Amino acid sequence: MSDINYKYYWLGEKWTDSILENVVYVQSIDDIPTELGGMICLNFVDNQKIEESLKAFYKQTNRWSWCVFVTKETPYSQCVTDGIFNEQQSLDTWYNVQNHIQIMLRHDSLDPLIGWLGVNRQRRLKALKSLESMSIYSYPIIEVLLPELYSTYRYVLSEQSRGIIEAEKLIDRIRVCSHCNSGHLNYVEVCPYCSSIDIDSQSSLHCFTCGHVGDQQSFQRRGKIECPKCLTQLRHIGVDYDRPLENHICNSCSSLFVEAATTSQCLSCDEKIKVEELAVRKIFQFKLGEVGEYVYQHGKSIQAPELSIKGKVDIGFFQNLIAWLNKVALRHGEQHLLLGLHLPSLDEYGKQYGDSKLFSLMDQLTLRLSSMFRDTDICCQYKQDVLLVLMPNTTHSSLSVLQQKLSELSDLIEDDEFELSVFSWNLPDPAIEDSITLWLEALVDETYAAR
Ligand SMILES: [Zn+2]
Ligand SMILES: [Zn+2]
Ligand SMILES: [Zn+2]
Missing domain, CATH: 3.30.70.270 (Reverse transcriptase/Diguanylate cyclase domain)
Known part of the structure; x- marks a missing residue:
């Protein structure tokens, strides 16, 4: 029997809370064997260091089958690990995963993501929000297990439509640029007539005698309200004058309007896009789906992925x-x-x-x-x-x-x-x-x- 079945690995500071049995302290990720079904705990304080180590760890083969724990959770670690290290609970999780792996039919050709979700049913495909990334949300576990993919979002959509994964919880709904898929957008109120961004809100008055509409300021004369056009003194609201609904003015085309239009500008590619033309993305948390379960059990897929080309019909x-x-x-x-x-x-x-x-x-x-x-x-x-x-x-x-x-x-x-x-x-x-x-x-x- 290989060591890996009863000894687990520890990277970073040594554990001082208690004496751990069967632990192997290592200096580097490269000192950890790449067999199936091991367990590792990372003990670092620095978030950056935790993230870098996890990424390096998952670059190696068979890592989908490992139990991974940390001593400090970060938003990133929550997406790719089995949580905070707790000696008894972590070992229980690990034994459970080992049992799963022992009865697996074929691990060599299994999709690593299906394997990862399959060996521990507590695992979820979680989205990470990162303002540095153009698409804002990504699925870190897919990025590390399937590094050759161009877009984790499209992969998720495709795997969901095939039933490999199943949406469990809606996390967010975002709008992205229909040109470059960036989620970094600026929404601006503009003039509904000429689309200029140079608009102001103003309180206007409307003179019933001559029909003039203008800024309230221009009606103020010697403490009284008087129409600047026809010089009628306006005493009673509703009788001599009223306030028009149009309380916005465009400084470019001088139009008055009730409600400004909203447009969006992509901060990544500068494209101007109407809000209703932005692409809407729903960000879900996923678990293993029915087809995914089948593939996990039988080691093969029922249906192959399809090309998704625009203008494609059945x-x-x-x-x-x-x-x-x-x-x-x-x-x-x-x-x-x-x-x-x-x-x-x-x-x-x-x-x-x-x-x-x-x-x-x-x-x-x-x-x-x-x-x-x-x-x-x-x-x-x-x-x-x-x-x-x-x-x-x-x-x-x-x-x-x-x-x-x-x-x-x-x-x-x-x-x-x-x-x-x-x-x-x-x-x-x-x-x-x-x-x-x-x-x-x-x-x-x-x-x-x-x-
Ligand atoms: Zn205008
Ligand atoms: Zn007037
Ligand atoms: Zn864009």
């Missing part, structure tokens, strides 16, 4: 759309292009590197493909490894440019194993009239046959 809709567009094209002599992207290594890739790596690849692909297609192009993930793109009013002649772009894209993907094959078909095709389903199946067979 298969039924896509089929109807092609059938309809085909008819229109036949009648009006239009030319459309249907592009097939086959990602031949995807299936293998997932099996070999696991879901999180596969997600990272999909994430990169999503990002790059989205920037390539036009708003009017329609994408459909027809099979897990086949993406169809309908490009209206595109002729075959633009194909070489597209192919060039796609091959550049394929080179940009940070993975040598990755290949992307491109196929294309012209619309209209009279054969579609018979059956769109069969026609599309034949296309997909064609892409598979080309392997």
